[in-house]
Amino acid sequence: MEPCTSDSSCDSDNLPSEKTLDYAHLMLDSSTLSCNLEQVKSANKKAIKDIEILLLQNNRLRSLPPNIDILSSLRVLDVSSNGLTHIPEEIAVCPLVTFAAKNNALEDESLPKSLSTMKTLKEINLSGNRLTAFPPQILELSNVKYLYLGGNQITCVPRDIWKLISLQVLYIGGNQLTEVPVTVGKLGNLQALVLSDNQLESLPASIANLKHLRSLLLHKNRLRTLPPEIVGLKCLAELSLRDNPLVVRFVNTMSLNPPSLLEHAGRVIKLHNISYNPEDLPHHLVEYLGSAHHCVNPKCQGVYFDNRVEHIKFVDFCGKYRIPLLQYLCSSKCIQGTQEDGQACCSANPSMIQKVLLG
Numbered sequence: 379m380e381p382c383t384s385d386s387s388c389d390s391d392n393l394p395s396e397k398t399l400d401y402a403h404l405m406l407d408s409s410t411l412s413c414n415l416e417q418v419k420s421a422n423k424k425a426i427k428d429i430e431i432l433l434l435q436n437n438r439l440r441s442l443p444p445n446i447d448i449l450s451s452l453r454v455l456d457v458s459s460n461g462l463t464h465i466p467e468e469i470a471v472c473p474l475v476t477f478a479a480k481n482n483a484l485e486d487e488s489l490p491k492s493l494s495t496m497k498t499l500k501e502i503n504l505s506g507n508r509l510t511a512f513p514p515q516i517l518e519l520s521n522v523k524y525l526y527l528g529g530n531q532i533t534c535v536p537r538d539i540w541k542l543i544s545l546q547v548l549y550i551g552g553n554q555l556t557e558v559p560v561t562v563g564k565l566g567n568l569q570a571l572v573l574s575d576n577q578l579e580s581l582p583a584s585i586a587n588l589k590h591l592r593s594l595l596l597h598k599n600r601l602r603t604l605p606p607e608i609v610g611l612k613c614l615a616e617l618s619l620r621d622n623p624l625v626v627r628f629v630n631t632m633s634l635n636p637p638s639l640l641e642h643a644g645r646v647i648k649l650h651n652i653s654y655n656p657e658d659l660p661h662h663l664v665e666y667l668g669s670a671h672h673c674v675n676p677k678c679q680g681v682y683f684d685n686r687v688e689h690i691k692f693v694d695f696c697g698k699y700r701i702p703l704l705q706y707l708c709s710s711k712c713i714q715g716t717q718e719d720g721q722a723c724c725s726a727n728p729s730m731i732q733k734v735l736l737g
Contacts, residue, residue: 396428397429398433406434407437412443415443415445415448415449432455434460435458436460437460440463442464442468444468446472447472452473454474456478457479462482462483462488465493467491469492469496470492470496475500476500476501477499477502477503479503481506483508484504484509493513493516496519497520497521500522500524500544501525502519512536516542520544522544528549528550528552528553529552532553532554534555534557535555539559540562545565547568547570547572550573551595555573558573559582560584561584563583564584566588568590569590571585571591571595572595573596573599580603581605585607586611593615594614596617596619596622597618598622599621600623601623604619
């Protein structure tokens with residue numbers, strides 16, 4: 379996987395110079411840029427229609443001029459590092475494939491509504507801005523492959539993230555995320571997921587559905603464990619967990635609450651296969667008995683409902699790492715059984731803790 383990013387200028391390397399306008403590092407403001415575009419148009423109307431790349435990084439632009447729409451063949455637009463506070467609606471006229479506007483001052487209302495109509499876009503880089511919400515316009519762009527939203531103040535990933543069916547790289551590190559929606563597991567083409575430097579305490583088990591995932595960066599969060607299903611990611615080659623809470627601290631502070639009378643009764647019914655007629659029981663009790671979970675200890679036949687023991691187990695992962703996974707047991711007595719099963723469990727053993735991938 380070698381995604382084309384705005385830093386690499388992949389498209390510009392493959393196009394002749396006459397199709398590129400390079401105005402980078404010229405201290406241009408919006409008015410001057412507008413005049414320059416008009417001059418190019420006046421000098422050669424055909425040439426302005428042939429421009430496919432416009433490089434504007436490191437100028438003094440606060441907004442793009444409305445006459446940006448005269449670039450009717452524009453494929454690549456880089457306006458990074460300008461202090462931009464506004465993107466005009468006219469940008470939608472340009473058939474952009476790559477749009478880079480990182481390291482600016484863009485806020486949630488700074489992006490045009492017309493962004494949702496730019497179906498040719500494959501790469502968007504809005505990292506290093508002032509966004510507090512995931513731009514809803516982007517969710518309408520099903521052809522986007524590379525999406526960079528790092529270094530903003532985004533608080534949540536929308537459940538409709540699954541609409542980005544072509545997405546291969548999702549970079550949303552350096553934000554204020556506290557959770558990841560289950561629907562992220564529907565991004566079947568995803569190869570790199572960057573969630574580092576957020577406030578995540580857990581991950582959804584649906585991440586295991588990302589069968590093509592090669593890079594998963596989770597460092598600098600509040601993770602205590604990972605879902606056991608993660609061992610199913612056979613393509614994963616990079617996993618970063620450094621700067622998350624110590625597993626031992628989590629284990630040492632866990633407490634077990636005794637099961638309720640209802641839980642005890644339910645366990646007895648399930649464990650001894652006591653038959654009952656659903657018509658003789660209240661509907662809520664029938665549903666409760668149907669919600670039983672089997673203990674993951676292979677030597678135990680028990681079940682649990684609401685009350686469970688949280689247990690940390692270190693598991694070999696892809697033959698490279700030993701990572702802490704959270705498993706649910708029906709009783710604290712089952713912990714010993716899982717240890718004897720050949721899997722090392724978490725204790726205060728420093729040598730074991732050192733085997734956790736630190737990235």
